[in-house]
Amino acid sequence: MKSCRHAVAIVVAIVALVATAADDQRFSIYTPHTSYSVTLVDRDGRQYVPLFEVLAPLGSTAAHQDGDKWKLKFNNTESEFKSGKNKAKVNRKNIDLSAPFVIDNGRALVPLRSLVSVLARLVPDSLEQREPAHRLFIGGVITELKTEFQSAGPKLVLRFSAPVNPSISTEPGRLRMVFTREPVIAAAGTQAFDDKTIRAASFSEHDGIAELTINSGAPLLATFGEQNRTITIAPVPQVRAQAPPPAATTPPVPAPAPTPEAASPSAPQGRAPATHVRATVVIDPGHGGDDRGAALSGSLAEKDVTLAWARRLRAALEQKGIPASLLREGDTSLSFDQRAALTNAARPLAFITLHAGTTGAGVRIYTAHLGETAPRAGSFLPWDAAQASFLDSSRALAGSVAAEMTKRSIPVGTAPVLLRPLNNVAASAVAIEVMPLAGNVASLMDATYQQSICAAIADGIAGVSKPAPQPGAGAAR
Numbered sequence: 353m354k355s356c357r358h359a360v361a362i363v364v365a366i367v368a369l370v371a372t373a374a375d376d377q378r379f380s381i382y383t384p385h386t387s388y389s390v391t392l393v394d395r396d397g398r399q400y401v402p403l404f405e406v407l408a409p410l411g412s413t414a415a416h417q418d419g420d421k422w423k424l425k426f427n428n429t430e431s432e433f434k435s436g437k438n439k440a441k442v443n444r445k446n447i448d449l450s451a452p453f454v455i456d457n458g459r460a461l462v463p464l465r466s467l468v469s470v471l472a473r474l475v476p477d478s479l480e481q482r483e484p485a486h487r488l489f490i491g492g493v494i495t496e497l498k499t500e501f502q503s504a505g506p507k508l509v510l511r512f513s514a515p516v517n518p519s520i521s522t523e524p525g526r527l528r529m530v531f532t533r534e535p536v537i538a539a540a541g542t543q544a545f546d547d548k549t550i551r552a553a554s555f556s557e558h559d560g561i562a563e564l565t566i567n568s569g570a571p572l573l574a575t576f577g578e579q580n581r582t583i584t585i586a587p588v589p590q591v592r593a594q595a596p597p598p599a600a601t602t603p604p605v606p607a608p609a610p611t612p613e614a615a616s617p618s619a620p621q622g623r624a625p626a627t628h629v630r631a632t633v634v635i636d637p638g639h640g641g642d643d644r645g646a647a648l649s650g651s652l653a654e655k656d657v658t659l660a661w662a663r664r665l666r667a668a669l670e671q672k673g674i675p676a677s678l679l680r681e682g683d684t685s686l687s688f689d690q691r692a693a694l695t696n697a698a699r700p701l702a703f704i705t706l707h708a709g710t711t712g713a714g715v716r717i718y719t720a721h722l723g724e725t726a727p728r729a730g731s732f733l734p735w736d737a738a739q740a741s742f743l744d745s746s747r748a749l750a751g752s753v754a755a756e757m758t759k760r761s762i763p764v765g766t767a768p769v770l771l772r773p774l775n776n777v778a779a780s781a782v783a784i785e786v787m788p789l790a791g792n793v794a795s796l797m798d799a800t801y802q803q804s805i806c807a808a809i810a811d812g813i814a815g816v817s818k819p820a821p822q823p824g825a826g827a828a829r
């Protein structure tokens with residue numbers, strides 16, 4: 353019995369350690385050029401920071417160990433630290449550390465409480481350490497958050513002074529937004545709203561992140577706007593009960609659908625039954641031709657990045673036995689209506705439109721946001737709402753892909769968004785925006801990086817699109 357209790361205690365301790373490693377030990381640093389996190393190290397109950405890792409992104413950094421001495425060159429300065437000593441010479445001045453300097457496997461560790469006094473001798477810019485939150489702001493960089501509650505709607509508009517890319521998670525009664533790479537600052541505490549749906553918003557900073565939690569009485573949607581400078585939080589629109597399914601989805605402009613039955617009344621209405629196996633995945637490399645997309649760097653256009661990712665994703669899907677096709681194989685212009693018409697003609701298993709961005713890390717997965725599509729008079733299913741009856745399966749697809757990202761520790765966020773041609777696609781449809789690795793834009797063209805994310809997307813698609821079992825196949829039982 354005794355050993356049993358012991359085993360339980362060990363399990364609890366391990367769980368606590370894992371949680372600690374993931375969150376509590378992160379220390380984030382924000383500068384006007386970059387933001388990054390280092391992992392804090394515990395020594396004798398005190399928190400230490402790896403000094404080299406803090407300095408390297410800030411300037412030219414070189415160090416070498418000489419016995420118990422650690423010599424540092426940073427930009428034009430020289431410093432010397434000694435293992436086990438509280439005194440150090442930083443840029444020719446003696447300073448007192450709050451605890452002894454530590455060299456651990458060649459890593460130089462300074463007490464967290466002394467970090468600012470060390471940096472102040474090395475970095476000319478202003479420093480503001482938000483100590484309990486484990487966040488350090490260099491050079492006055494700050495992204496201000498202002499919230500504005502509008503009772504008509506209701507909606508909560510979040511305005512940021514610079515673009516943001518938080519990860520967003522929802523659970524019953526709560527929407528949580530976490531900012532890891534952005535120096536987001538707001539008044540801490542809880543703002544209560546006199547509303548049954550959007551009840552309150554609480555801002556806090558801790559463990560190297562900023563967090564905004566919105567308490568609600570109904571499911572909420574977050575929609576990005578103004579190039580990621582605003583996020584609007586509103587209740588999920590109620591799906592109106594509609595008259596018997598209207599006729600075909602008809603594009604408002606003639607589109608070059610290769611098969612005429614594409615937009616015919618035989619096109620499926622509503623969710624396809626499980627036995628209806630849809631063969632291919634249609635991949636849309638966003639932009640193309642005259643539309644270059646975002647200029648990711650001086651030489652890298654988004655349209656070229658999306659095509660490279662699309663090819664990689666097709667290979668990853670085909671490797672799993674899922675056929676896939678691209679909407680464009682080269683640098684061609686396609687309108688949104690053409691993209692949707694071609695996709696609907698293929699009656700695909702799923703539709704993935706690919707984009708690339710530069711703010712944040714990992715991937716963002718979007719599903720269509722149909723809430724603001726005005727219902728149209730007439731008996732035809734509006735082209736703009738072709739996605740409506742597939743929204744549940746699109747959300748399931750987004751969730752499945754997001755889960756695969758999380759399994760691989762790839763940062764991921766999901767959000768509904770007004771993004772064409774998602775609204776016009778009559779199939780499970782998501783947009784996936786890929787961000788560079790560690791802020792390095794060139795990584796978007798890195799084969800290994802593309803491969804790891806495309807494998808996760810392919811697994812996510814496979815996870816929701818298991819074809820009906822073939823008769824006779826699998827004689828296991």
Ligand SMILES: [Zn+2]
Pocket residue numbers: 638639645646654706707708
């Ligand atoms: Zn794009």
